[in-house]
Amino acid sequence: MKRIWRHTVLSGLLAALAVGVFPTSAHAAQPAPSAPAAPAQQGKGPATFGVRPATAEKPDNRPNFSYSATPGAVIKDHLAVANISNDPLTLKIYASDAFNTPDGGYDLLDAGRKPTDVGAWAKIAVESVEVPGRTTKIVPFSITIPADATPGDHAGGVVAALVTEATGSDGQRVAVEQRVGSRFYLRISGDLKPKLAIEDLESKYRASLFGSGETTVTYTVRNVGNVRLGGKQKVTVETPWGSGTSAENLADLPELLPNNAVRITTTVKGVIPAGWLDSLVHIDPVAPPGPQPQAEAVDASVTVIAVPWLLVIILAVVLLLVLFLLWRRKRKRSRPGPVEPQPLPEVENAVA
Incomplete structure (x- = not known):
């Protein structure tokens, strides 16, 4: 049996579900609220889907899930999972913690990494949902804040993910996870320290x-x-x-x-x-x-x-020129001058 590898593929947002939805990936991902979701393949046609905040009856106009609460509180809310394609889709639904990518983008942990913050506090009513074509389903969830939760901002998101299979260039079967999501912004009351x-x-x-x-x-x-x-x-x-x-x-x-x-x-x-x-x-x-x-x-x-x-070169040239002139002058002074002929001494001839 061939080994199956899991990859996370970045998908954009649905234009119809643009507000507050962001792409998530293991790689850098900037929020792109007006980008269409990349189509995936499940069934006969391409699959396009998205997730956004909702009431118990229908999607609403919130840009994201944003809350203020105290430690120990329980928040209850709903999310809308929309299937814009014609064929039914089975989508995984889960929450996770957020982090900044190296270029400052907003992203969520990979599905294989266990959240420890607001992603762990969130409980989705179902692990997966079957959404017929051209249909939106409402899914309830809750966030239970620990009594010892630290004050300040906690960030995460809820993800709808589609898993498909493909064959890699090496012939191995590859599990491809395509996901879109909506952000969680949770502020816990207490001593706020922006710095x-x-x-x-x-x-x-x-x-x-x-x-x-x-x-x-x-x-x-x-x-x-x-x-x-x-x-x-x-x-x-x-x-x-x-x-x-x-x-x-x-x-x-x-x-x-x-x-x-x-x-x-x-x-x-x-x-x-x-x-x-x-x-x-x-x-x-x-x-x-x-x-x-x-x-x-x-x-x-x-x-x-x-x-x-440029200044260093000019000064170096000037310095070399000065040194050359000084050397030349010193050499000229050290040369011996012409020797003047001395008169021969007079010699008296003695007569025997």
């Missing part, structure tokens, strides 16, 4: 032989608080006399979940080689709507050597 930190700041200057060069600035932004935060970024490179050049078209910081981080790299162009340069990073945190303490701005800086090669 970002800048870590591992690095700066490298790349000079050109003539004129200005560019500085590459790389840093990690980490959410060290307990509230999800985005941010407005500014990166500036300053000379010793205070003039500065800022990075152009620097994107806003993606929303970071607590205990998550993203690595940022940007290039500041048109920087003159002033001997040494200060690379400055400034971030103004942006919190989600709702009452909470104001997060303080964060700053970090690092100094990089920027050698003015």
